[in-house]
Amino acid sequence: MAFLFALFLTGLANAAALFLVASGLSLIFGVTRIVNFAHGSFYMLGAFIGVTLMELLPGAVGFWGAILLTGLAVGLIGALVEIVVLRRIYRAPELFQLVATFGVILVIQDLALMIWGAEDRLGPRAPGLRGVWRIFGEPVPKFDIVLIAITPVILLALWYLITRTRLGILVRAATQDREMVGALGVNQAWLFTGVFALGSALAGWGGALQLPKGGANLLMDFNIIGAVFVVVVIGGMGSLPGAFIAAVLISVLNAFGVAFLPESTLVLMFVVMAAVLILRPYGLLGREETAGEHGQVGAPETPIRPYGPRGVALTVALLVLLAALPAFAEPFLLTLVVDITVFALFAASLHFILGTGGMVSFGHAAFFGGGAYAAALLVYHSETPMELAFLCAPLAAGVLALGIGWFCIRLSGVYFAMLTLAFSQLVWSLAFQWRSVTRGDDGLINIWPADWLNAPMPYYYLTLALGVGGILTLRHIIHAPFGYALRAGRDSPRQAEAMGINVGRVQLVAFALAGAMAGLAGGLFVFSKGSVFPTELEITKSFDALIVVFLGGVKTLAGGVVGASFMTSVEHWLTRLEYWRLVLGLVIIAVVILMPEGIVGTLKRLAGRLRPSTEEAPR
Amino acid sequence: MLEVASIHSFYGKAHILDALSFSVARGEVVALLGRNGAGKSTTMKSVMQLVRPRAGSVIFEGRELVGLPAYRVAKAGLGYVPEDRRVFSDLTVLENLEVGRQPKRDGAPHWTVAQLFELFPNLAERRHNRGKHLSGGEQQMLTIARTLMGNPALLLLDEPSEGIAPVIVEQMARSIAMLKSEGLTVLLSEQNLHFARAVADRAVILEAGQKKFDGSFETLESRPEIRDAYLSV
Numbered sequence: 001m002a003f004l005f006a007l008f009l010t011g012l013a014n015a016a017a018l019f020l021v022a023s024g025l026s027l028i029f030g031v032t033r034i035v036n037f038a039h040g041s042f043y044m045l046g047a048f049i050g051v052t053l054m055e056l057l058p059g060a061v062g063f064w065g066a067i068l069l070t071g072l073a074v075g076l077i078g079a080l081v082e083i084v085v086l087r088r089i090y091r092a093p094e095l096f097q098l099v100a101t102f103g104v105i106l107v108i109q110d111l112a113l114m115i116w117g118a119e120d121r122l123g124p125r126a127p128g129l130r131g132v133w134r135i136f137g138e139p140v141p142k143f144d145i146v147l148i149a150i151t152p153v154i155l156l157a158l159w160y161l162i163t164r165t166r167l168g169i170l171v172r173a174a175t176q177d178r179e180m181v182g183a184l185g186v187n188q189a190w191l192f193t194g195v196f197a198l199g200s201a202l203a204g205w206g207g208a209l210q211l212p213k214g215g216a217n218l219l220m221d222f223n224i225i226g227a228v229f230v231v232v233v234i235g236g237m238g239s240l241p242g243a244f245i246a247a248v249l250i251s252v253l254n255a256f257g258v259a260f261l262p263e264s265t266l267v268l269m270f271v272v273m274a275a276v277l278i279l280r281p282y283g284l285l286g287r288e289e290t291a292g293e294h295g296q297v298g299a300p301e302t303p304i305r306p307y308g309p310r311g312v313a314l315t316v317a318l319l320v321l322l323a324a325l326p327a328f329a330e331p332f333l334l335t336l337v338v339d340i341t342v343f344a345l346f347a348a349s350l351h352f353i354l355g356t357g358g359m360v361s362f363g364h365a366a367f368f369g370g371g372a373y374a375a376a377l378l379v380y381h382s383e384t385p386m387e388l389a390f391l392c393a394p395l396a397a398g399v400l401a402l403g404i405g406w407f408c409i410r411l412s413g414v415y416f417a418m419l420t421l422a423f424s425q426l427v428w429s430l431a432f433q434w435r436s437v438t439r440g441d442d443g444l445i446n447i448w449p450a451d452w453l454n455a456p457m458p459y460y461y462l463t464l465a466l467g468v469g470g471i472l473t474l475r476h477i478i479h480a481p482f483g484y485a486l487r488a489g490r491d492s493p494r495q496a497e498a499m500g501i502n503v504g505r506v507q508l509v510a511f512a513l514a515g516a517m518a519g520l521a522g523g524l525f526v527f528s529k530g531s532v533f534p535t536e537l538e539i540t541k542s543f544d545a546l547i548v549v550f551l552g553g554v555k556t557l558a559g560g561v562v563g564a565s566f567m568t569s570v571e572h573w574l575t576r577l578e579y580w581r582l583v584l585g586l587v588i589i590a591v592v593i594l595m596p597e598g599i600v601g602t603l604k605r606l607a608g609r610l611r612p613s614t615e616e617a618p619r
Numbered sequence: 620m621l622e623v624a625s626i627h628s629f630y631g632k633a634h635i636l637d638a639l640s641f642s643v644a645r646g647e648v649v650a651l652l653g654r655n656g657a658g659k660s661t662t663m664k665s666v667m668q669l670v671r672p673r674a675g676s677v678i679f680e681g682r683e684l685v686g687l688p689a690y691r692v693a694k695a696g697l698g699y700v701p702e703d704r705r706v707f708s709d710l711t712v713l714e715n716l717e718v719g720r721q722p723k724r725d726g727a728p729h730w731t732v733a734q735l736f737e738l739f740p741n742l743a744e745r746r747h748n749r750g751k752h753l754s755g756g757e758q759q760m761l762t763i764a765r766t767l768m769g770n771p772a773l774l775l776l777d778e779p780s781e782g783i784a785p786v787i788v789e790q791m792a793r794s795i796a797m798l799k800s801e802g803l804t805v806l807l808s809e810q811n812l813h814f815a816r817a818v819a820d821r822a823v824i825l826e827a828g829q830k831k832f833d834g835s836f837e838t839l840e841s842r843p844e845i846r847d848a849y850l851s852v
Contacts, residue, residue, distance in 0.1 A: 166717060173707045173718045180705045183667055184719045185693030185769050 002136035007259055009135070011252030013144035013213070016151040017043075019247035020206030021224060022231040023158060023240055024199035030175040030238035031195045034086060034097045035414060037543070038104040040225035042200045046074050046207025047216035048112055051121045054211070060127040071205035078200020082193045088593050090192075099550040100592040102543055105221060106585030112218060114579065123211030143212050150209075155244050162240065171195055175238060226425055226539060230273045233418040236286020245284060266429030273422045274407065281411050322464055326457045334460045335528075336572060341467035342525045344564035347548040348471045349517035351560035354549055356478050357510045358490030359409070362417040363424025364518055364545050366404065369537030370427055371397035371519025372526040376444040377437070386450040390523045397519020398512050400427070405511035409504055421539070428537035443533035447526050463524050470517050471561060477513070486510050551591055553598025562600050620645040620804055621666070621773055626675030626685075628658075628665045628828075635661045636672070637828040643773065643806050648799050650819035651808040654851050658828040659808035660702055663777045666806070667699045668692050679773070696724060698771025702778040702808070704758045706765070708751035712742055715750055715761055719768035727772035728801040735764040738794060756787035763794070774798065776807035780814045792817050812850055824849050 025039045053066035085100050129146055132139035162168035170191055174181045182188045207220070231250055235242025250269050257265045276284065307315065326334060346368050353359045374396030378384035384392075404423045411419055431438045438444065453459050477483050488496040489503035496503050526532045535541065544567070552563025570587065574580040595602040621643040628636040636658050643649045651659045664670040666677050668689050677684040684692050693699070707715050716732055723729045736743035739760040745753060753761060759779060766774065779795070780788045788811075795818045798805060809815040815822060816836045824832035824839075826849045832839065839846060 166720075169710065169714045169717050172714075173710060176707050176709060177705055179669060179689070180701065180707075181718060182689040183669060183693055183699045183701075184765065185690050185721045186718070187688075187690045189688075 002138045005136060006138035006140055007255045008252055009140050009144060009148065011255035012151075012248060013141075013147040013251075014255065015244075015247040015251035016147040016154075017206040017210035018224075018227060018231055018251055019151055019244050020154065020209065021203045022228045022235070022243040022247055023155075024202030024206075025228055026232045026235070026238055026240065026243050027171070027202070028196055028199035029232070029414070031171050031178075032086070032090070032192050034101065035417070036101050036196075036199070037098060037225065038081070038101040038108065038221075039199070039203055039228060040221035040223070041105050041108040042074050042078055042203035043207040043224050043228075044112060044216070044218070044220040045077060045108060046070050046204030047123070047211060047214075047220055048116050048121070048207075049073050049204070050208030050211050051123060051216050052116075054124045063124070063127050067205065067208040070208040071201040074204025074207070075197040075201030078203075079193050079197035081200075082196035085589055085593070086196070087189060087192070089596060091596075096550055096554075096592065096596065099547050100589055102547055103585040103588035103592065106581040106588070109218060109221065110579045110582035110585070116216070118218065120217040121215050123213070123215045126212045129212075141213075147209065147213075151244075155240065158240055167194070222539065226421075227269060229418055229421060230269050232283075233415065233422070234273050234276045234283055236283030237414060238287075239283065239285040242283055242285030263433050263435075266433055267426060270422045270426040270429065274419065274426070277411065277415065277419050277422070278407060281415060283415075319468065322468075323461075326460055331456045334456050336568070338460055338463045338524075338528050339572075340565050340568045341463050342521050342528065343544075343548070343568050344561045345467045345470045345524070346518050346521040347545050347552070347560035347564040348474050349514040349521065350545045351549045351552075351554070352474045352478070352517070353507075353510055353514045354546075355554045355559065356483060356490065357486045357507060357514075359507060359511065360413075360417045360546075361408075361420040361511075361542070362539075362546070363404075363420035363422070363542050364514075365537050365539070365541035366420075366424035366427040367397040367401050367515035367518035368522040368525070368541065368545075369431070369532070369534075370400045370515075371522030372532045372536055373431060373438065373444070373522075374519070375523045376447045376526050376532045379447050380444045381437075386448070386453070386527065390449075390527065393523025393526070394516040394520040397522060398516030400519075401515020402508070402512040405508045405515070409507045409511065421542070424537065424542055425539070428534055428539075431534040431537050438534075441534055443531050445531040447532065448530050449527040453527075459528060463528065466520060466524060470520055474513075474517060482506070482509075547588065551588070551598055553601035556598065556600040556604065559598055559600050563598070566599060620647075620680060621806065622676075622678040623662075623666065624676045624678070626665055626672040626677065628661050628670050628672045630661075630670070635670075635828050636665060638675070639825070639828060639830055640675075641823045641830060641833060643804060645804055646799070646802060647821065648795065648805040648807070648819045649821050649823060650815035651806065651823050651825060652810070652812065652815055652850055653808075653825035654810070654849070657825040657849075659825060660777055661828075662825070663699065663702075663775050663806075663808060666692075666775060667697060669699075693769060693771075694721070696727060696772035697775060698766040698769050698773070699775045700762050700766050700777060700779065702781060704755075704762045706750035706753070706758050706761050709749060711749055712746045712753070712761060715765050716768050719765035721769040724770045724772065727770050728803055729770050730767045732768075735767060738797065739764055756783040756790075759783055759787070759791070760794075767798075771803070773804045773806065776805060778808055778810065780809065780811050788814060810851070812846070 021039065021043050025036060028034060028036050050066055050070040053069055054063055057066050081104055085104060086097060089097055089100055126143045129142040132141050133145060162171060170181060170186055174188065174191055178188055227250065231243055231246040234249065235246035250272065253268055253272060254265055257268045322337065325337065350361065350364045353361060371393035375389040375393040378389040378392055379386065404420065408416055408419045408423070432440055448454055449459060453462055485496070485501045485506045488499070488501055489506055493503050522536070548563035548567050549560050551566060552559030552561065570584065574584050577583060591599065597605060623642065624640050625638045626636055627634065627638060639662060651662060653659050661670055665672045666684070668684060668687055672685055675685070679695055679697065682695060684695065707718060710718070713732070716735065741757050742760055742764060745757060750758065750761065763776070763779070779791055792814060795805060807819065821834065822832065822836055822839050823830060824845065831849050832845050
């Protein structure tokens with residue numbers, strides 16, 4: 001019993017940092033409606049800045065002073081990010097800000113690398129709290145007890161701030177109706193900056209507070225963001241007590257998991273999240289999100305039309321060029337085009353549910369990686385012929401998507417996104433921790449195509465045929481009655497239902513189809529590389545696809561394809577540089593700020609401006 | 620005090636206000652009348668800059684408002700009461716009032732919570748209730764009180780009598796008369812001609828975003844063809 005109680009205390013102590021970071025994310029989302037992916041980066045900055053300050057400032061006063069200063073410093077950095085980047089894009093299409101925050105992640109990663117180097121830093125021990133106290137005979141670190149005591153104090157302080165101060169009242173009012181708060185004379189811009197700074201400061205404090213238990217390294221940002229999203233979603237977006245309960249729940253569960261089922265730790269929290277969302281779709285203490293509640297009326301969608309003769313001609317010309325490419329191109333160019341095609345198909349499949357279906361999935365990598373793993377596992381374990389294994393990639397991914405989609409389509413908006421993220425993390429942690437089957441992060445290797453395809457040129461044509469075929473199929477479906485039904489469900493689910501469309505089923509079929517197409521891309525991928533690693537299932541992979549779709553332009557059909565070509569080419573050239581993340585991050589941020597309609601949308605608008613023809617340019 | 624000159628406003632591609640001009644003098648209560656979709660609410664929003672006019676100007680006490688963010692318009696002395704009320708449903712009555720609070724302003728009546736509770740006694744009893752638990756009439760009073768907390772010099776009231784019980788409508792009319800006697804200038808939009816005549820000094824009639832009539836209620840009285848053409852009675 002004593003051991004179990006000690007475990008429980010460890011869990012409670014771990015909850016402190018998690019709660020701090022999660023409450024910051026929740027606060028920022030509540031007011032600005034931005035899902036801040038860069039929140040983990042502020043946590044990481046908190047850890048690094050904390051270490052540096054603790055080295056500079058001596059003694060106990062220095063230690064706690066360093067923690068305090070760290071939060072303030074990270075808060076300032078957050079304010080800077082808000083003013084320089086986010087403030088310019090609040091009017092951009094919904095969720096477009098995601099892409100900008102992803103750019104911020106990349107920039108901060110490389111800046112941290114420049115300033116602090118690649119080596120992990122060990123956190124200093126808290127002065128005066130180095131030893132352990134015995135509780136029921138079990139040793140419990142003194143610092144843990146202090147953390148357990150601090151966390152409720154922070155919760156109370158935040159609660160007071162939100163419920164009892166003018167700032168808190170304005171924050172809650174803005175959470176409900178930003179425009180009205182502005183019409184009452186409150187400068188939202190500064191309210192947003194203030195909230196963003198506060199949220200970032202909380203993340204910074206979280207990073208600094210966990211130092212004596214952990215340290216600082218460059219992977220912290222992505223490592224915590226998954227857990228933080230889980231906590232915020234389990235607790236209910238925007239609910240501080242919810243975040244607190246969820247942080248404790250997850251941390252305690254994790255402490256027990258580490259002790260008894262070390263292989264399950266990663267899976268565990270996502271299973272809990274999925275279970276909570278299925279029982280309580282808006283989290284433990286969250287409230288239902290209703291569309292239009294926040295006084296935002298989106299710009300009317302410009303209807304998408306099939307290409308005119310010029311578009312068709314351009315597409316055909318491009319395809320002819322691609323078909324003729326092996327005749328004169330060097331092999332490396334063929335490989336690049338294969339990479340682009342695979343990524344373009346993956347992005348087009350996400351674009352299909354995101355743009356046409358209005359379902360923003362944060363976990364689309366589950367199907368790409370899922371397809372790749374399905375094929376690779378068949379080849380690796382049972383030496384299945386390549387052709388058969390390859391066919392299983394889209395099939396397995398489609399079935400997986402059908403299963404995951406069945407749970408997810410009950411939700412919408414951010415909760416849908418988070419649940420898809422949770423499921424994809426579940427799939428990832430399976431691949432990562434089920435070593436006996438998947439070989440973990442050693443990956444599955446020697447997965448080559450059949451002999452007749454095992455050369456650059458035949459594989460190039462296979463990829464081109466299936467990739468282009470897949471993309472054209474998706475396009476065709478968008479312009480078919482099924483596509484109309486999907487768009488109707490996106491724009492007005494109730495009216496669509498009233499017209500006799502089974503919106504849930506249409507969305508589920510679309511989700512499964514998108515999953516199958518992503519799996520097809522995954523299958524093409526695995527046999528072109530000869531191997532697959534859990535990285536293909538990671539959050540970053542899902543984000544890559546999201547970025548590409550948003551960069552290309554959500555509201556244009558070519559968006560995914562153009563975005564994928566742009567990204568793959570840019571990455572191909574940039575990764576030769578030492579600080580390529582910095583450059584890529586800045587490029588992404590620049591595109592987001594300068595081209596809020598995405599690359600294709602902006603090109604279209606410019607073209608429309610050049611020649612005001614019969615077709616009116618989309619505004 | 621307020622000079623709206625030839626504004627054009629759009630929703631997307633839909634042309635809502637078409638070269639609309641009118642003015643409101645200090646101390647006046649002006650009623651914007653017209654059918655559903657005539658452009659009354661859009662006029663209110665265009666003055667407030669919640670909808671940005673693409674052409675024309677809105678001058679308030681010598682200051683151009685077009686292009687300003689809404690909060691600057693509010694700070695300049697305009698108080699906006701939206702037609703759909705938009706109370707902060709999770710905030711209590713007192714908290715709703717706090718959101719609207721702005722510093723004292725020269726040349727405009729100054730309001731305290733106590734005075735507003737005198738003006739709207741129902742709200743006083745419900746000060747700790749959340750916005751979502753109020754009746755429609757109480758919500759309407761709360762939005763007006765919330766806006767008055769900003770000590771506006773000009774009040775924009777979008778359909779104050781819409782969707783509330785007749786007995787409350789009477790109370791609302793008395794409240795508006797009281798606001799006028801305090802020296803507040805009011806621009807209100809209405810479909811209810813009787814209500815408008817009871818509270819306003821002058822009528823401006825809109826149809827399809829254009830001004831069709833601008834004058835006293837006596838003049839309007841004498842020209843029934845205008846009432847029949849542009850107002851649904």
